[in-house]
Structures are given as structure tokens and as C-alpha cells.
Amino acid sequence: MTNEGRLPADHPPIAAAKTAVLLVNLGTPDAPEAGAVRRYLREFLSDERIVDLPRALWLPVLHGVILNVRPAATAKNYAKIWRGESNESPLRYYTRVQAEALAARLHGVDVRWAMRYGNPSVAAELNAMKEAGCERILVIPLYPQYSATTTASVTDAVFDAVKKMRWQPAIRTAPAFHDDPLYIEALAAVTRRHLAAQSFTPERIVISFHGLPQRYFDLGDPYHCHCAKTARLLREKMGWTEEFAPMAFQSKFGREKWLEPATDATIEKLAGEGVRKLAVIMPGFVADCIETLEEIDIAGRESFMEAGGEAFTAIPCLNDAPETITLLEMLARRETAGWL
Structure with a gap:
């Protein structure tokens, strides 16, 4: 669609102004191979939002040790979960499906998706949106709980891309949704369906969030508070006690103290x-x-089974559940108020 009918006769054609939504998740290597993982980790671990140590100290460790040792082992772990039918990681698959499902509900809105690290990049998708005539763009970081290491890093990437444009689109970024009722309901719905399909009833349910260095929390990052509120609201929704459903933090990296307890x-x-x-x-x-x-x-x-456990299940993430798409639609419509 163009503006040809509303332009002077000698004006070059331009795309009609559109509103767009960009979903952004963390990132993924392009393949479960050491080379692809190395490229991904290089970009990821070079971000000062992720590792805020002095560059003179960190970069020699990153390039001299980590990028030479870690990619092969990480690639093997990716190979265990890689989706062979579409040749993509689960994160890429579900982010793409979420965007496609959201686009079906937002008629006339250009809905796309990107990865903060890896492909498709935030800059590439924003440039494509701009070329397509998108003058108003809502960016939704797919992190329910805010952290400088995640949400703020997405915002950095967005404005790094936009500041290179001579004609910039209007940009909005969606806030954290850790306590949104539709988010809590989506978590509860996915949990109920999954547990109902199991052959056993859990004696405990661990609520596990990605970890964060304790130092970041001490500097004012609200992530731990957002996680604690999500856990509390989910317990209330499900009728769980804190003893039955303790909160923990996973994925510790490095030697410094991280949020505890560890998953x-x-x-x-x-x-x-x-x-x-x-x-x-x-x-x-x-x-x-x-x-x-x-x-x-x-x-x-x-680990659980080796320690004496008898039955274990990991409750799926929100993925492409219908409640998830309803949540994304609500976020998009609310944050584009006055645009749609």
C-alpha cells in the first residue's frame, strides 16, 4: 500500500504510514554447532548490560578462555533440544509462532519478531519496518520481570538502531508485565493443563527464575522484587503455600555471588x-x-532422580498457549493506545 492517491503528481511513491509491533526475545545461535554458538556468545557476553566488568579485565577472559572453551559444550546442549523439523531452536520457534499468532489478531498492524542477540537482529527488523512505512513502532521485550540485563538491553539495541536513521519512527517500549492478571492467569492455565496430564501429583513445585548477580540487585535492579511478586501472585492463584512452592534462581555463571537460593x-x-x-x-x-x-x-x-527422586516434570513455558496470545494482544493494544 502506498500514498499515491494523496500525493502530488510529481511526488515519488512512498509507503502508507503504518503501526507496527516488534516482539524481542533474548537470542539464539543459528545452529547447534560450535561456530554458531561462538558467534552468539561473543555478541551476548560482550554486552556491558550482561557483564559490566571493566573491559580491560573482561574481554581477555572472554576471547582468551570462554569463547575457546564453552561453545563446543554449549552446542552439544543445544543439539539435545534443537527442533529438527524446522531447524531452529525452541526459543526461535516459539517467538516466531507468537508473532504470527499476534499478527492474526492485530489486523492492519505490521507484527514482527527479533532477537536481542543473533538473528533476526533488532536493527534489521526495525530497518525493515521503517522501509515498509511503519512510522509508529511498539517494542515488546518478552521479559515479564524487568532487569537491566534484559529489558534495558533491548531498549539499548532499539535506540542504537534508531539513532542511525535520518527519519526516525515514533517508538514506544512496553513495560514489565510481571504482575499483570492476564500473565498470571496464563501461567496458571498452562500449569493446570500440564499437571492434569501427569501420572503423579507433585509434592513440591519449585518456582525457578533466571539468576542475577547479587551485586546488580544491590545497585537497584528491581528484578528480584518482580520475581518475588510473580511467585506470590502465582501461589495465590494456584492455592500454593510458600513451603509447597519455594522460589529459586538458576543459570549461575562466574564466581561472584548470585541471587539465592540456587535452583x-x-x-x-x-x-x-x-x-x-x-x-x-x-x-x-x-x-x-x-x-x-x-x-x-x-x-x-x-540431578533429582540421582538424589533419590521418583518422578519429575518441568512445566512448559507460556509458548504458544492461547492464553499467551491473549496476553500479548492485550499488551499490544494497551501500549498502542491512540495509535490503533
Whole structure:
């Protein structure tokens, strides 16, 4: 569609002004191979929002040790969960499906998706939107709980791309939705369906969020508070006690102190206390990924069973559940108020 009917006769054709929504998730390598993982980790771990150590100290460690050692092992873990039918990671698959489902509900809106690290990049999608005539763009970081390491990093990437444009679109960024009733209801609905399909009833359910260095929290990052509120609201919705559903943090990296308790230690502790049937839910991820499928459903399961457990299940992330698309539609319509 163009503006040809409303332009002077000698004016070059331009695309009609449109409103757009860009969903952004963390990122993924292009393939479960060491080279692809190395490129992904280089971009990810070079972000000062992720690792805020002095560059003179961090970059030699990153390029001299981590990028030479870690990619091969990480690639093997990606291979365990890679979706062969579409040749993409679960995170890429579900983010794409979420965008496609949202587009079907937002008629006349250009809905796209991007990865903060990897492909398709935030800059590439924003440039494509601009070329398509999108003058108003809502960016939805797919992180329910705000952190400078996630939400703020997406905003950095958005404005790094936009500041290179001579004619900039209007940009809005959606806020965290850690306590939104539709988000809590989506978590509850996915949980109820999954547990109803199991052959056992969990004796405990660990509410596991991605970890964060304690230092970031001490500097004022609200992530821990957002996680705690999500956990409390989910417990209230499901009728769980804090003892039945403790909160924990996974994916620790490096030597400094991280938020506690750690998920892996919590799983082993519960097994040691006699818990034999365990479930883990990961509300901080809106799409299943290596942290949920490999770290929890594979490694966490093995750890629990080796410690004496008898039954284990990882509750799926929101993925493409109908409640998830309803949540995204609500966020998009609310944050584009006055545009649509």
C-alpha cells in the first residue's frame, strides 16, 4: 500500500504510514554447532548490560578462555533440544509462532519478531519496518520481570538502531508485565493443563527464575522484587503455600555471588528431605529455551532422580498457549493506545 492517491503528481511513491509491533526475545545461535554458538556468545557476553566488568579485565577472559572453551559444550546442549523439523531452536520457534499468532489478531498492524542477540537482529527488523512505512513502532521485550540485563538491553539495541536513521519512527517500549492478571492467569492455565496430564501429583513445585548477580540487585535492579511478586501472585492463584512452592534462581555463571537460593541446590535439598515427586515451573521465560529444556528438564531431572527422586516434570513455558496470545494482544493494544 502506498500514498499515491494523496500525493502530488510529481511526488515519488512512498509507503502508507503504518503501526507496527516488534516482539524481542533474548537470542539464539543459528545452529547447534560450535561456530554458531561462538558467534552468539561473543555478541551476548560482550554486552556491558550482561557483564559490566571493566573491559580491560573482561574481554581477555572472554576471547582468551570462554569463547575457546564453552561453545563446543554449549552446542552439544543445544543439539539435545534443537527442533529438527524446522531447524531452529525452541526459543526461535516459539517467538516466531507468537508473532504470527499476534499478527492474526492485530489486523492492519505490521507484527514482527527479533532477537536481542543473533538473528533476526533488532536493527534489521526495525530497518525493515521503517522501509515498509511503519512510522509508529511498539517494542515488546518478552521479559515479564524487568532487569537491566534484559529489558534495558533491548531498549539499548532499539535506540542504537534508531539513532542511525535520518527519519526516525515514533517508538514506544512496553513495560514489565510481571504482575499483570492476564500473565498470571496464563501461567496458571498452562500449569493446570500440564499437571492434569501427569501420572503423579507433585509434592513440591519449585518456582525457578533466571539468576542475577547479587551485586546488580544491590545497585537497584528491581528484578528480584518482580520475581518475588510473580511467585506470590502465582501461589495465590494456584492455592500454593510458600513451603509447597519455594522460589529459586538458576543459570549461575562466574564466581561472584548470585541471587539465592540456587535452583540446582534447591532440587537436591528437597530430594534429601524426602521429596520424591517434584515439578519445576519457570515463569521468567515466555518461551521454552536451553535454560528450561536442557538445564531443568534434562539436567535438573537427572540431578533429582540421582538424589533419590521418583518422578519429575518441568512445566512448559507460556509458548504458544492461547492464553499467551491473549496476553500479548492485550499488551499490544494497551501500549498502542491512540495509535490503533
